[in-house]
């Protein structure tokens with residue numbers, strides 16, 4: 001076993017990538033993770049840090065570079081994680097994401113070589129994000145907006161975020177300048193002082209309407225009138241300015257205290273031919289055009305019949321359920337964020353859809369209530385957060401006899417775990433279709449279809 005000291009230099013070959021895009025090199029079986037290094041590349045690596053099981057290295061020089069390397073990427077995008085795969089050619093990003101799903105299904109669900117379909121690419125490879133959550137901090141005595149360096153809270157000032165819509169980058173810089181003009185103080189998380197913690201901007205992809213949320217440490221907002229006047233004069237597309245007060249010291253962006261500073265508390269977008277109100281606390285997919293492809297695929301896999309009862313679990317503002325309601329008899333949706341359910345109910349009315357029922361609650365509890373009430377869904381569509389489904393949800397969902405489960409997942413690891421649980425309850429995995437919602441980043445999205453064994 002080699003002894004490693006900080007600043008030692010080794011010649012190594014990169015043999016793999018971690019799921020977050022770092023290169024992996026091994027010396028005598030000991031793994032080093034190296035930023036900005038791709039499989040096949042031979043580098044001189046400087047040892048930066050070592051632990052019991054693995055260490056971190058830095059590229060000192062490239063002795064050979066990969067044919068799949070993108071050379072004109074700003075390294076700040078890799079350092080901050082804004083685009084941690086930005087140095088890898090897009091077709092290779094897709095291959096890597098597919099392989100991750102294949103590997104996780106092999107490891108966790110004991111399905112070696114499951115025929116995961118070729119990923120559906122995102123229609124846009126950059127400038128696709130319709131939402132930005134930008135931290136505001138003081139750097140060298142000046143209020144700055146940017147992004148934290150990976151695994152840290154050191155702000156790297158950034159003006160061009162590469163994967164966000166241009167209009168969002170422009171308004172973030174303008175807001176930064178207005179905050180400076182009005183002398184507002186950036187948050188200091190070490191001392192829990194200062195005022196502006198984050199700026200959250202959401203822009204409806206189809207309509208161009210913009211919502212700005214100022215996340216502040218306290219309620220009282222110095223010089224807010226001038227700031228709002230300047231901002232709305234400069235950007236007439238701003239339809240909503242919100243304030244969220246977060247006095248906490250944790251990492252969560254939003255607190256629970258919301259105020260309307262200007263206009264309405266929602267913006268409106270169009271997806272798959274329907275209009276959707278979106279409020280600030282509600283989830284809304286960040287890559288609208290790719291999300292439309294994902295939802296279309298999910299609806300296609302559901303193979304809906306006019307007499308079907310569908311459950312849309314983790315329904316957010318109703319995007320999926322309302323997009324399929326005209327094909328079925330009734331849709332029941334459940335979502336834990338009340339503001340999102342409120343949007344879903346209004347969105348149903350706005351689109352003259354009356355065969356839907358949306359409730360606020362935890363999916364695991366409401367699914368069991370529905371089962372007790374005798375609701376017999378034909379299809380259960382789930383779209384949970386990264387932690388996947390609760391065991392209780394899988395139990396109740398499996399006992400109501402739905403012919404299929406359409407599972408949209410943003411985390412292949414929890415998806416693979418939940419496939420095992422559904423299989424124990426009599427379902428079988430039929431297909432897995434990755435859809436790339438997050439080009440240039442490590443994030444993976446997929447839709448899987450499970451069908452009941454006894455129906456085959």
Ligand SMILES: C[S@@+](CC[C@H](N)C(=O)[O-])C[C@H]1O[C@@H](n2cnc3c(N)ncnc32)[C@H](O)[C@@H]1O
Pocket residue numbers: 282283284285313314315316317318319320334335336337340361362363364383384385410
């Ligand atoms: C990935 S989003 C999907 C939202 C929606 N289907 C869409 O595509 O816009 C997951 C949603 O699940 C909600 N959620 C999280 N935990 C939940 C729970 N235990 N029960 C119900 N909804 C939950 C979140 O608030 C969020 O709206």
